Amino acid sequence: MNQGIQAEMLIPLPELFDMKANVDYLTRDKNECMYTVEHHTITKVLAIGQERYVIQISHKDDSQLLVQCLDARPTDSLHRNEIASYIREWFDLERNIQPFYEMAEADPLLNKTLNKCYGLRIMGIPDLFEALCWGVIGQQINLAFAYSLKKQFVEQFGEKIEWDGQTHWVFPTYERIAQLTPSDLAGIKMTTKKSEYIINLAQLMASGELTKEQLKSMSMQEAEHTLVSIRGIGPWTANYVLMRCLRFPTAFPIADVGLMNAIKTLQEMDRKPTKEEILTLALPWKNWESYATFYLWRVLY
Template sequence: MTWYEVNDDIVITLPTIFDMDANLGYLTREKNECMYETENNIMTKVITIGKIQSLVQISIINNKQMVIQFLNDSKPIEKWKRQEIVTYIHEWFDLDNDLTSFYEMAKADPLLKIPVQKFYGLRVIGIPDLFEALCWGVLGQQINLAFAYTLKRQFVEKFGDFIEWNGKKYWVFPSYERIAQLTPADLANIKMTVKKSEYIIGIAKLMASGELSREKLMEMDFKDAEKSLMKIRGVGPWTANYVLMRCLRFQTAFPIDDVGLINSIKLLQNMNRKPTKDEIMELSIPWKNWESYATFYLWRVLY
């Protein structure tokens, strides 16, 4: 993790296989995103470390360096807190992962060779905060992506914090501590089902009690982490694998029943029907240990 400071900015050295246009293509695919803003290839986002909230702007120099600029006097004084911000960004963009062997495999794979060429340098964009990842997984169940983003915005703007800068609000995802105090009635004017409200409050309570944490899950192997997540009310195999992939960074995470994955394979294979689970299993044999990256690149084909 190579980084240094120039005046008040942090500069992170990027891995060789990184392309900001490919990553921004993913990050800007939905105009209703409320957790960051992108303008002229510069991202603005609040990063929360414990009780400290820093408003940062992220820009890229020649796909070699990422520059983190602090806005609104929000730069932490302590170096360890700045290190935590660097760690968060590394996890968000999966910067510590060497993709060389993934690309070697994918370039020879009939399904992946076109996506990896087209989106070269795309990383699996993460959701480093476990509560946010689980909420997003629950919110997205059985609805289209545009509606899921609407629900997320309603939830964040009702229960989250924000930092105001230049007349704009930059939002912080609601904390599990706050959501654990609520009842489904408190979420009634957000257009999600009562069941989803119950699931999200239940997850918040598990995290507030310390029973559920990112740290505990990270100590487990893939199967145990998957089982632990699936014990949570409202978390099935799809949501568990989504969280394992985007928050806990298990590369073998594979949401095999995902509609986007199925539609992407159907499109690339030029099929007039959906591929069966067995067919997907067969196609995914060469992806061993890179299932999460294969899935992410196949999703990317659809938008």
């Protein structure tokens, strides 16, 4: 082992970042299985190539995140760079959101979200297969049930890492899921159709027909068209993935029930808003639709 490589890294933080706001989002459901949070410290396993690193992320001060590799030192500088890159992408640290705040402060709807959400970033899902699975799993069910299904899926097909008396999970790989049939997923309480969709997505990724790099090289309209052409992915799932994984700031899951309910609550409406009403409200949000949606979701929980 190269003793010159440290087991700690510091990642600079941008302005308009608040650790508590982001951790509060991460702890919104007790069935989350991809990380644990205790005293605002996040513990997660990262798969970098064939290596598995148990990392902890904490808030060193207002300007830095402290990242500690608990079980092994990444002796390869490339692995250290990939760990840091994953965290920057997960927390959306590279984006300057000052223009969003300037717009939101003047917007009568978004302005109502800023006190609760100040410093919140769109917490992403950097792995494309995980983002696609989460989008499919969450179709037409409530958030609590979606988390329960994801937990079942991960615990049946993911990789388990034991560290310091706790179990941590690596999300199932598309290579493994591509080899399954819907009957292999029968023990998970989701529909056969969703099982078929997930296996098909895994097979497309295993064959190289669908990659994150390919989608990120496209315009948002091209990427959305590519995704909705896949069986089981409609506009809502496509925009969810465009927003949380591919990081298109104009992604807008306009038919999202949570978005509708947030607007209904803030506008004190006795019914859900129509698509046309949402589009009218969203006119000032141009180029920031994804952040507007994410902040409005936080109204509900």
